[in-house]
Amino acid sequence: MAKYRVSVDKDLQDIVPGYLETRSSELPKLFAFCSAGDLDSLGKAGHTLAGSGGGYGFDRLSELGKQVELLSRAGDAAGVAGRLAELKDYLENLEVVYE
Numbered sequence: 019m020a021k022y023r024v025s026v027d028k029d030l031q032d033i034v035p036g037y038l039e040t041r042s043s044e045l046p047k048l049f050a051f052c053s054a055g056d057l058d059s060l061g062k063a064g065h066t067l068a069g070s071g072g073g074y075g076f077d078r079l080s081e082l083g084k085q086v087e088l089l090s091r092a093g094d095a096a097g098v099a100g101r102l103a104e105l106k107d108y109l110e111n112l113e114v115v116y117e
Contacts, residue, residue, distance in 0.1 A: 020113030026075040028116040035114075037074055041067070042109045045102070048086075052099050060098055061090035067105075078108055 026034055044063070051059045067083025082105045089097035 021111035022078065022108055023113045023115060024075060024078075025115050025117050030074060031116045034074055034116075037070075038109065038112070038114070041079065045106055045109070048102055048105075052095065052102055055095060057090040057093060057095065057098065061087050064088075064090055064098075079105070082108065 048060065048063055051057075051063070064083045064086030068080050068087055069083070071077065071079030071081075071083060082101050085101045086098055086105070089101060
């Protein structure tokens with residue numbers, strides 16, 4: 019059973035899988051930025067996540083993106099790493115239901 023269940027408008031069922039695949043495929047890059055201490059790139063990526071997730075109905079994704087952005091700007095690399103771990107868990111344990 020999925021840890022996170024999100025209801026999404028059925029009109030989005032053709033584009034949501036690609037959107038989520040893109041987010042998942044970006045994770046290694048985000049973790050690499052974190053390992054390198056590249057908070058500027060992480061802040062930009064977080065901003066993108068914050069802006070896009072809600073449009074598809076993934077409010078938790080948007081919230082995590084916002085936190086990554088804010089923590090990056092604050093120079094909190096450990097905080098960013100924690101949010102990235104949460105993001106990875108979210109994407110790996112997400113079940114989308116189209117209604």
